[in-house]
Amino acid sequence: MKYLNLPESRSADYLALSLEATFDSATSIEEELGPFFQALEEHAGDWMPDVVGGKRDRKYSRDATWKALKERRMERITFIGLYRTQEPALDMSLSLRFPPLPSDFSVLIHIDSLPLFSEKAPCARLVELVRAWALRYPPSYASAHSSADEQLAGAPYFGRDNETAWRDGFDKVYELSWLNVFGPKLVETVGRERVLSTPAHLVEELPNGSVLLVLRPTAADFASEEARVAQARAHVHLRPELDFGTVLRALRERSAALAPVEPRYDPDLAPLLSRLPYEFAISERQKKIAEFNAFRPPEPEEWLPVALPADVENPERVLSDYDDLSEGLVAALHTKVPTIFDETPESLTDLDFYFWKESFPKRYLRDLIDSHTAPALGAYLGRTLVRRLGGTWVPRQKLEESQVRVGKRVWLPFLRARRYMQSCEALLDYSLTQFFREAERHRG
Structure with missing residues (x-):
């Protein structure tokens, strides 16, 4: 069953919800977790999962969840995933631990995207969901907040080793989220009176000794000045040893780091650069967009105004060798870069992205790259110039001198490919995409 893949989303931020709680492992899974899924069905609304992932994916139902949990059951643990086939994308996991481990479970939910929670109604439903879970399953800690901001805060380890x-878990108030549930142990550590007097939108003591704390009516405006001041005040109230100015300054710095940056990429490299920020943690994406905005590759130098004459005895055989090199690259990479068959500018961009994402020059043996990968890339690049720009090969005994005539210039694809494969940085400085676009401009 096909479902949306949240890691592939281009969302600027997600809402992240996590819960650590206990359950009765002596009771059947169906009976014990029935209220969990009942609350989910009542309150999830627009982000209700419709796929259950076990050993195979099934349409969501209670029976499907029980089957999936049984399929994944090992001696001490079991776990399932829950997803959506339509927007908003959802990535939800439920993990249960059984004796001799403590009988507890963890829930981790990412909902795409955070702006869904800019209105009071969906935020109120989320609060109702967490309240229902916390009432039924005694929690140690729960939170709901911006995923990007959590990353900047250092969650979930907060500077500790694994x-x-x-x-220790969340044994003190390392950070305050938009929504928080403090378990009885943490409440007693901080002081129940102190927790209950926290300046916040909602502070509610639950019958099991936990405290539900919500900073503001909505989650999406967490980075606003008003929200940051409220967050700092509540945090310092719970941790009086902290300095308000220092806490607020750190929160403002996080807001600045997450402020949206408009992409303004180099026109030749925009198809490539626009994909790169999404390979970084969501908290780093705006910073990376700014860095790639500033990036300007050097102008291609792998060309000559006048062609060197062909100096090979059998040009047809040499050109056949180039074809063999190119087809070897296609054979090696066609499953990872499906467009490689097309020999188009888009294929070159997909190759650029693949080699960059794989950190190819760093991960693979230099001898293999120099003797095989770079020559094969040069042949493929040259063949694309021939096919798409009407170029003509001018073969030379020395591979890096072999040229493709396009318009009034001749281009050196093997030399470009060698420079391209020198390092991970060189993959952008000497991209295949830019080389093609530069040749395209000069073909007239």
Whole structure:
């Protein structure tokens, strides 16, 4: 069953909801988790999952969830994923642990996108959902907040090593989210009176000793000045040893880092550069957009005003060798870069993206790159110039001197490919995309 893949979304930010709570492992899964899914069905609204992922994907239903949990059941744990086939995309996981481990479960939800929670009604439904879960399953901690801002805050470890973070959990108020549920242990650590007097939109003591705390009516405006001041005040109230000015300054810096940046990429490289920011953590994307906006590659120098004469005895055989090199590249990469068959500017951009994403010059042996990959790329690049720009090969004994005549210039695709493969930085400085566009401009 095909569902939306949230990591492939171009969203600027997601709403992230996490919950750590306990359950009765002596009761059947169906009976114990029935209220969990009942609350989800009542309150999720527009982001209700419609796919359950176990060993295979099924249309959402209670029966499908029970089957998936049983399929994935191991001695001490089980887990499932829940997704959507229509926007908004959803990535939700539910993991349960069984004795001899503590009988607890964790929920992690990412909803695309955060602007869905700019109105009060969907935010109120989310609060109702978390309240229902927290009432039924005693929580240690729960939160809902901007995914990007959580990353900048250092969640979930907050500067601790993995072992310490797993051992201690959320044992003090490292950070305040838009929505928070403090379990009884954390409430007692902070002080119940202090928690209940927190300046916030909603502070509610639950019958099991937990406290539900919501900073503001809506989640999406977390980065506004008003929201940051409210966040800083509440945080310093719960952690009086912190300095308000210092906390607020750090929050403002995070807001600045997440402020939207309009893409203004180099025109030749825009098809490539527009894809790169989405390969970074969501908290880094605006910074990366700004960096790629500023990037201007050097003008291609792999060309000559006058062609060197062909100096090979059998040009047809040499051109056949070039075809073999190019077809070897196609055979090696066609599953990873399906458009490579097309030999178009778009194919070159897809190759640029693939090699950059793979950090190819860093990950693969230099001897292999120099002896095989770079020559094959040069042949493919030259063949694309021939096919798409009406170019003509001028073969030379020295591979890097072999040329493709396009208009009044001759281009050196093998030399370009060698420079391109020198380093990960060179993949952008000497991109295949830019080389083609420069040749295209001069073909008249």
